[in-house]
Amino acid sequence: MSKVRVHSIAMSIDGFSAGPHQDLDHPLGVGGPxxxxxxxxxxxxxxxxxxxxxxxxxxxxxxxxxFENVGAWILGRNMFGPVRGPWPDDAxxxxxxxxxxxxxxxxVLTHHPRAPIEMTGGTTFHFVTEGIHVALDRARAAAGGxxxxxxGGMATIRQFLRAQLIDEMHVAIAPVLLGGGESLFHxxxxxxxxxxCTEHRPGTRAVAHVVIRRR
Amino acid sequence: MSKVRVHSIAMSIDGFSAGPHQDLDHPLGVGGPxxxxxxxxxxxxxxxxxxxxxxxxxxxxxxxxxFENVGAWILGRNMFGPVRGPWPDDAxxxxxxxxxxxxxxxxVLTHHPRAPIEMTGGTTFHFVTEGIHVALDRARAAAGGxxxxxxGGMATIRQFLRAQLIDEMHVAIAPVLLGGGESLFHxxxxxxxxxxCTEHRPGTRAVAHVVIRRR
Numbered sequence: 021m022s023k024v025r026v027h028s029i030a031m032s033i034d035g036f037s038a039g040p041h042q043d044l045d046h047p048l049g050v051g052g053p054x055x056x057x058x059x060x061x062x063x064x065x066x067x068x069x070x071x072x073x074x075x076x077x078x079x080x081x082x083x084x085x086x087f088e089n090v091g092a093w094i095l096g097r098n099m100f101g102p103v104r105g106p107w108p109d110d111a112x113x114x115x116x117x118x119x120x121x122x123x124x125x126x127x128v129l130t131h132h133p134r135a136p137i138e139m140t141g142g143t144t145f146h147f148v149t150e151g152i153h154v155a156l157d158r159a160r161a162a163a164g165g166x167x168x169x170x171x172g173g174m175a176t177i178r179q180f181l182r183a184q185l186i187d188e189m190h191v192a193i194a195p196v197l198l199g200g201g202e203s204l205f206h207x208x209x210x211x212x213x214x215x216x217c218t219e220h221r222p223g224t225r226a227v228a229h230v231v232i233r234r235r
Numbered sequence: 236m237s238k239v240r241v242h243s244i245a246m247s248i249d250g251f252s253a254g255p256h257q258d259l260d261h262p263l264g265v266g267g268p269x270x271x272x273x274x275x276x277x278x279x280x281x282x283x284x285x286x287x288x289x290x291x292x293x294x295x296x297x298x299x300x301x302f303e304n305v306g307a308w309i310l311g312r313n314m315f316g317p318v319r320g321p322w323p324d325d326a327x328x329x330x331x332x333x334x335x336x337x338x339x340x341x342x343v344l345t346h347h348p349r350a351p352i353e354m355t356g357g358t359t360f361h362f363v364t365e366g367i368h369v370a371l372d373r374a375r376a377a378a379g380g381x382x383x384x385x386x387g388g389m390a391t392i393r394q395f396l397r398a399q400l401i402d403e404m405h406v407a408i409a410p411v412l413l414g415g416g417e418s419l420f421h422x423x424x425x426x427x428x429x430x431x432c433t434e435h436r437p438g439t440r441a442v443a444h445v446v447i448r449r450r
Contacts, residue, residue: 033408033432033445034420035250051426193248193408195435195445199424205249206421209414211266217248220410222437230248230410 091163306378
């Protein structure tokens with residue numbers, strides 16, 4: 021059964037998944053990179069960015085599991101890039117260079133139409149202007165029975181949670197305080213939306229891995 | 236150096252330290268007791284409530300540490316009891332029976348004056364109507380060089396954090412979702428108030444113990 025999954029979202033103790041004052045110099049917000057102290061050293065991340073072998077262990081197992089059996093991705097526009105409003109041209113092709121780490125179709129939510137972009141390594145970016153339900157239908161069809169991963173950002177994940185469309189979501193709770201930024205769960209009544217925490221494991225580094233699922 | 240400490244506060248993944256719909260039947264709110272699945276089985280809790288030996292291990296070590304070197308307590312009125320408004324009489328003497336688990340002076344914040352109550356076992360409840368700074372001054376004086384523990388509830392702890400009066404605070408992050416209730420940190424910019432997370436340890440049971448301290 022094809023699932024809709026979220027993985028490797030990190031959250032501070034005070035509930036933020038990105039720090040305050042996000043901009044091009046601080047894509048994760050001020051203090052935000054500390055959320056990923058568990059993720060950046062993993063083999064999964066290091067190999068993805070061509071930076072060497074990285075660490076194995078539970079944190080890496082969890083990071084790697086996020087890529088298993090994924091047949092399509094859904095990305096919010098801000099996760100795809102910093103361009104706002106209508107696309108001025110076709111110059112921006114994501115943050116990830118010629119070969120993005122997706123290797124499957126990736127559906128980008130936007131209010132502004134744009135032709136698909138085929139990248140090296142199997143990733144094709146499709147631009148969806150009709151909202152999350154249509155994006156999910158298209159992603160499911162493209163995934164061919166495999167799972168759909170909703171990559172982010174937080175506004176997109178919150179929209180999918182509110183619509184009760186996420187089946188499974190992994191969050192790493194990092195031992196940092198951010199004080200502001202993008203709140204992950206504030207204002208969402210997750211039990212009322214059908215969610216419960218079904219897994220909890222301490223990570224290799226100082227983090228608590230939790231999984232929430234729809235009952 | 237005498238410190239102001241908070242211990243054994245539990246928080247759900249979605250940021251609540253008590254569940255919704257608190258009342259006499261649900262003093263921790265609906266779903267709230269699950270926050271303390273790590274705490275209730277400990278020897279510290281079980282012996283305090285005369286219920287047997289309880290479990291030892293890291294969770295118990297942490298629960299026990301919360302009582303070490305404490306010379307005075309500060310309690311919010313709602314933690315002391317359910318009575319609201321002026322005290323109708325002297326009948327209510329706390330939730331804990333004749334021998335409360337404090338065994339030192341405990342200062343109760345209230346807007347309504349009341350004479351001190353001396354209980355069995357060393358606890359005396361003092362009622363402070365002049366606010367948190369006066370309560371802290373009196374508690375420090377009574378503690379005789381030992382630490383002051385701020386017991387709760389959440390509104391009281393938030394008030395002390397906002398006034399930058401807490402030196403050290405232990406929080407157990409529990410793998411539950413509550414969906415509503417008393418938010419522990421929402422609206423507090425803890426880094427701006429001088430706080431950082433300085434410790435992180437997985438507990439014996441499924442919980443992440445974190446400590447925040449004032450720099």
